[in-house]
Amino acid sequence: MHDMSALELSAAIMAKKIGVIEAVDAYIDRIEASDSRLNAFLCVEKDKARAKASQIQARLDAGERLSPLAGVPVAIKDNISVEDMQCTCASNMLGGYTPVFNATAVERLERAGMIVIGKLNMDEFAMGGSSETGVFGAVKNPWDTSRVAGGSSGGSAAAVASGEIPLALGSDTGGSIRQPCAFCGVTGIKPTYGAVSRYGLVAYASSLDQIGPIGNNIDDCAAMLSIISGRDDMDSTCVLESPFDFGQEACPQRLDGIKIGLPRNYFDAGIAEDVKSAVMAAARELEEAGAVVEEFEMPLMDYMIPAYYIIACAEASSNLSRYDGLKYGYRSPNADTLQGVYRMSRSEGFGLEVKRRIMLGSFVLSSGYYDAYYKKALQVRSLIKDAYSSLFGRFDMILSPVAPGTAYKIGENAGDPLKMYMGDIYTVSVNLAGLPAAALPCGFGAKGMPIGFQLVGSAFSEGKLVSAARVYQNRTEFNKARPGGEAL
Amino acid sequence: MTWEVVVGLEVHAELSTRSKIFCGCTTAFGGEPNSQVCPVCSGMPGSLPRLNSAVVEYAARLGIALNCEIANECVFDRKNYFYPDLPKAYQISQLYAPICSGGFLEIEVGEASKKIGIREIHMEEDAGKLIHNSQSGETFMDFNRCGVPLLEIVSLPDIRSGAEAAAYLERLREILLYLDICDCKMQEGSLRADVNLSVRRCGSSEFGVRTEMKNLNSIKAVSRAIEHESVRQIALLDRGGTVTQQTRRWDDTKGESYAMRSKENAQDYRYFPEPDLPNSALGESWLARILENMPELAHEKRERYAGEFGISAYEAKVLTGDRNIAGLFEELASLCGNPKEAARLISGELMRLMNASSILPEELNIDASKLAKLVVLVTEGKISRDAYKETIEAVFTQNVDPGAYIAQKGLLMQSDDDAVMESVLAAINDNPEAVADYFLGKEKALTFLMGKVMKKLGKSANPIAVKKSMEDRLQCIGGKK
Structure with missing residues (x-):
């Protein structure tokens, strides 16, 4: 069963070759067998999952056709609300908090017949690129458990890569789906801002956050994205009129006429040689498939990281203010005044990286600094948007690395936040401009760790990205490689 | 040395929309604590606001009534501060681009009229309520009011006395009631006023240091607080002292105010644009539709009653004192074809009956067609004035059928037979x-x-x-x- 894609699993369930409960049990067994090694899951809700599974089985038996992913187990990053399941954001601050509602994306997955079996580890409040900052410990990379899984959706990527779950939901604010996909050798999509409802996603940076799929291949991800995408009354920023329909192309091989831009300066400095050559090879592969690949100079590169961190932290400082120790989650037992409850609960409840970002964000919004930092960052953001929109006059999509290197050792960068932030150099501008991107595995580096590349498109051009990604994955085997030598 | 008092008012009006500003919860007053909340208005992690379009319409209506410019885009900002009644720890408000700006409100001061400038009207959400148990020392949070829509109406510092402030508030209240957007119950907090006050030497064009006064829950309290605070500031300055910029709380029972916090402790609200609500365009056709549906306001009615019907200023004031009464008058006048007699009936007999039975104008529910029948009978000389009054009272108290009542009591006069x-x-x-x-x-x-x-x-x-x-x-x- 673990060598099937999610779509194949659902087809087997529909054909009554595999039962829904059987599938759920098999994945739970797998998690129980391997997760003590990986630390990808924060909770597994066996009983709830089995109960849901038998309901779905009954509906399928009654002839209901739910979706191409009906009956498939799924796991959810722990910053996305699932009714009646913990939602910790890997933070002490939300210890004991249980949401009373489903995120819209979760609601839609359940309606499509998917079975939520648990919640996935991450960086605390999605702040980080290594899944080390969470209070429940680092997620380990299934290819080498001494290395990080990437972040912040590290649990989602590691669980998929290790076969603990066929599909997972992650979230991407500055690269948090794409980078762990690259580090773990799996496929993910960061949708256009406004394509997927954020309702129920615990906000980190509201103007940048998007929920997206992580899976073994682009078809599984596309199937999941079409289920969760589309307008939602509960999220005013979700504007995609109707859900994506990616169609069913049978093994497309060609990309004739597609123009792909390659940002020359992304490959100049700071990028590892193995990453560079694997990404270049991916570009050549697409060229051979008929695409026209042309180099260009990406403008504003020096401003991307500062603008991203100013805007993301500013919004985070406000979004995370509600965790005040009064209503739910952690309350300091040492406080005896209101101010004390606020100060001590937040000081004790949040981890270092979260506090760093709250302080940075509060600073850039303070009167006297707002114009110099926050307002400037918004101006940079709009320049970046303009730059992308003129690029998409020339190109159908842009091909670039996801991260400058492959997965590093756990703890290696933990004391150097600036180095960590620089790891986001290829991903953050995509969020600042609100664009879609697909991250695809494209090889292995010097240390045997996976390498990924991304295809970035204009707003709501997910269809084009999925088509190109299908061609790439039909022509290559990288997404089929599995840790421990297992082939999927 | 003579001093001039300079006052600006910030009025918060709770809107009477059925649901809250950013979710579907009811705005009804007085529910069991936390019975009217959902993940959105209680600020649960992951919840998002969605704008109730009725709030924007209500704001535009008030803006039009107060002669304001209406923005062509709806833009919200976050005001960040920690307080237990604010579950998100920020209030969604409008700082940079309020929906209405630059208007005025005309008030009558004695014989003269005066324009009080309106700086802006902005939309925001109300906070919850804290309930303190003084015996146990515990504090409870009630989030029912979280997310109830508010309009904040900010005047220019054009007000010069408690009497002018009272006139401003009376007129504003009348407009809010006529627009049917706020029930204006100051005791329940659906209309609240903060007073910004400073004094300066007569003839000076500079402003003095101001204080802000809160907790004013009646129009009378506002005017008392203004008189009291101006006396306090003038006495301070006359003694050679200085006024400290501070927020003061008015205690209406004691008739005095005391300092709550000074400027040094002023909060930095770290305002920034609300990322969860995209800016929405307010089209010209949208505004045109609101303009088309604007009701006639009280002062417009007063002018029309005097001009069209020749009704006295006093009667016109009584008739327009409440929207319900004005509506009754207009219906009655058109049914009986005699506006003057209709005005006389309502401002005389009906008002007397309402006072006697303690019925409020907005509560009055009486059948205008029955009254119209009586007006016709009395003006045609078919019943006497005494019989007319008697029957009005019977209609008022027992809702009798006037024809049947007159016949039964033998009140119809024999005139020409x-x-x-x-x-x-x-x-x-x-x-x-x-x-x-x-x-x-x-x-x-x-x-x-x-x-x-x-x-x-x-x-x-x-x-x-x-x-x-x-x-x-x-x-x-x-x-x-």
Whole structure:
């Protein structure tokens, strides 16, 4: 069963070759067998999952056709609300908090017949690129458990890569789906801002956050994205009129006429040689498939990281203010005044990286600094948007690395936040401009760790990205490689 | 040394939309604590606001009534601060681009009228309520009011006295009620005013240091607080002291204010654009539709009543004191075709009855068509003024059918029929002395003769008709002589 894609699993369930409960049990067994090694899951809700599974089985038996992913187990990053399941954001601050509602994306997955079996580890409040900052410990990379899984959706990527779950939901604010996909050798999509409802996603940076799929291949991800995408009354920023329909192309091989831009300066400095050559090879592969690949100079590169961190932290400082120790989650037992409850609960409840970002964000919004930092960052953001929109006059999509290197050792960068932030150099501008991107595995580096590349498109051009990604994955085997030598 | 008092008012009006500003919860007052909350208004992680378009419409209506410019885009900002009644720890408000700006409100001060400038009107969400248990020392949070829509109406510092402030608030209240967007119950907190006050030497164009006063829950409290605070500031300055910029809390029972916090402790609200609500364009057709549906306001009605119907200023004021009463008047006037008599009925008899039974103008529910019938009967001389009043009262208290009531009580006057003539002739025949006296010019004789007729005919006799018939008859006799 673990060598099937999610779509194949659902087809087997529909054909009554595999039962829904059987599938759920098999994945739970797998998690129980391997997760003590990986630390990808924060909770597994066996009983709830089995109960849901038998309901779905009954509906399928009654002839209901739910979706191409009906009956498939799924796991959810722990910053996305699932009714009646913990939602910790890997933070002490939300210890004991249980949401009373489903995120819209979760609601839609359940309606499509998917079975939520648990919640996935991450960086605390999605702040980080290594899944080390969470209070429940680092997620380990299934290819080498001494290395990080990437972040912040590290649990989602590691669980998929290790076969603990066929599909997972992650979230991407500055690269948090794409980078762990690259580090773990799996496929993910960061949708256009406004394509997927954020309702129920615990906000980190509201103007940048998007929920997206992580899976073994682009078809599984596309199937999941079409289920969760589309307008939602509960999220005013979700504007995609109707859900994506990616169609069913049978093994497309060609990309004739597609123009792909390659940002020359992304490959100049700071990028590892193995990453560079694997990404270049991916570009050549697409060229051979008929695409026209042309180099260009990406403008504003020096401003991307500062603008991203100013805007993301500013919004985070406000979004995370509600965790005040009064209503739910952690309350300091040492406080005896209101101010004390606020100060001590937040000081004790949040981890270092979260506090760093709250302080940075509060600073850039303070009167006297707002114009110099926050307002400037918004101006940079709009320049970046303009730059992308003129690029998409020339190109159908842009091909670039996801991260400058492959997965590093756990703890290696933990004391150097600036180095960590620089790891986001290829991903953050995509969020600042609100664009879609697909991250695809494209090889292995010097240390045997996976390498990924991304295809970035204009707003709501997910269809084009999925088509190109299908061609790439039909022509290559990288997404089929599995840790421990297992082939999927 | 003479001082000038400079006041600006910030008024918060809770809107009477059915649901809250960013979710579907009810705005009803007085529910069980936390019975009117959802993940959105209680700020649960992952919840998002969605704008109730009725709030934007209400804001635009008020903006139009206050002669403001209406923005062509709806933009919200976050105001960040920690307080237990604010579950998200930020209030969604409008700082950078309020929905309405640059208007005025005209008030009457004595005989003259004066324009008070309106700086802006912005939309925001209300906070919850904290309930302190002084015995246990515990504090409870009630989030029912979280997310109830508010308009903040900010005046320019154009107000010069407590009386002007009261006039401003009265007029604003009247407009809010006529627009039907706020129930204006200051005691329940649906209308709240903060006073910004400073004093300066007469003739100076610079502003003095101001204080802000909060917790004013009646118009009277506002004007008292202004008088009190201006006296306090002037006394301070006269003694050579200085006014400290601070927030003060008014204690209406004690009739004094005390300092809450000073400027040094002022919060930095770290405002920034609300990323969860995209800016939405307010089209011209949208505004045109709101303009088309603007109701006639009280002061416009007063002008029309005086101009069209010739109704006195006093009556016009009484009639427009409440939207319900004005509506009743207009219905009654059009049904009976006699606006002056309709105005007289409502501002006289009906007001008296309402006062006597402690019914508030907005509660009055009376059938205008029944009243119209009575107006027609009395003006056509079919019932007496006394019978008219009696029947109005019966309609008011028991909602009787006026026709049936008049018939049952025999109140319809006999005016031109044989019965009157017969009685007149009988009175003349039976009282020759009185007739003789009449021709000698004794006025009392006519009264005496009429009395005889009235006594015979009872309540249903129409004195006007009796008098006319008697005079005609007597003139006939006189003519023959």
